[in-house]
Amino acid sequence: MLTRRLPSRRNFLRGLGVSASAAVLAGCDRLDSLSQSDWFRKNVLHIGEDINTAVQRFFLKPTSLAREFTEADISKKFKANGSTDPDDPEYLTLAANKFADYRLKIGGLVENPMEFSLADLRAMPSRTQITRHDCVEGWSCIGKWTGVQLALVLEKVKLKPEARYILFTCFDTLEQTLDDTGRYYETHALEDAFHPQTILAYDMNGGVLDIPHGAPLRLRTERTLGYKMAKYIRSIDAIDDYSKISRGNGGFWEDRGYDWYAGI
């Protein structure tokens, strides 16, 4: 009986193995098509990140600070990601003159639209912070950033009551498209825009911010992933809705499937 049962069990297991690999292949295709289905993405796949946002909003107080480190903790090499050398003509012209002609334009839903030169921003009170930069890809680097708190700048231009988000439009085109939707941009909730560690950084690791890391001005929002921290900032606008901007999801990477509230 034993000799008869063993081969049949082996056959059974072999059959199981064959059907399992067939099921795996069919399953892969099924999961790929679900991953690409607009309906499934919008109504099912999104749920996890919606809960993430709600839970983090609940636990994160406006005063919760990201950890600040010491000089000794700074990474030997700070990886530059996304655009690292923009070749947009407007940017190249400014860079050729070491950004002396750069003017940060702040407008949208504000009482006093204003322009700031780098000298204007440097003349304002500064904040220096040594923080951990977390990329959505999984790596982290620690760097020292000096800049002006965004809150100070926004107080000068005075937001209108209907303003709900702050829009950062950038110089760099990260993806070549026909309709300009490849230009980098980001939007932030007011809560994060007014956070004490949210700064417009012009210095990095004690020197002037270099081009790979976002010269002449980049955003630091230390409680979010790196893609929320727009580099090469061209202008800042207060807005009440981002659904009409670019592809409507509130940011370059958000338009490509990443979460808007990038706290995890």
Place this chain on the structure above:
Amino acid sequence: MTTAIDAAPTEHPPHPGGTVLVRRHSGLVRITHWINVVAVFFLLISGLQIFNATPGLYLGNYADFDHPVMSLTAANTPSGPVGITQIGPLHFNTTGFLGLSIYNGQWAARGFPGWATVPSYQDLATGRRWHFLFAWLFAINGAVYLIAGLASGHLWRDLVPSLRDIRGIGRSIVEHAKLHFEHVREYNVLQKLAYLGVILVFIVLVLAGMTMSPGLDAAFPFLVDLFGGRQTARTVHFVCATLVVLFIVVHIVMVLISGLWNNLRSMITGRYAVSAESETHAD
């Protein structure tokens, strides 16, 4: 085989002494078990997709890119491209599986191969969506299991080994090595330790996952201190997931060789056949 609990042996007993069916797993344990199977499956394949975005592991607060503790890379050699798995000072050629594998008929440099990830193609954004969706299913399901298990005493009664269990651990290892399985109502000591162990691994996994969040780190700064840095937490998350895979492999092998149908039935209907003798001696 009889179906009544504590019944006498049948006329044609499959084993000397006969078997009886007992209620082994509560409805809650059975439901949370199968939800967990689905959740862990999707967490693993989406986790590998996320890992592939940076196919290396580091220690500390930041990634020292030149010194990963583990990495899956592809390299060109005179004899063609190879996939390399590096663990500490060790390097293995894993061409075809890790570091370099075939996707859609072409060699592709990627950590884990397409058949092991969701989606099968490289897409971090969608991998993250799958991961967080099933992370919440996993967390809520796990919380229900733990709270109910604590409230009902299941965890204490059935999973925490007794002093007698611990003393008999040597004998239990020998019995397992001989593939000799006693079918009784209670878990043996190795089962108890494995199930408690995997619960602990799951808890560490969740905490390490949370520590990778810059938002949660600002809300709960002790998380980073617990692991000694975000990159260490990412490494711990990966190691724990590997332990879970190891648990699943051993678990499935044990289910197969210790009586597939009896085990499966007990996790579906709750009823498990035990030797009648063990039941009359019990209590």
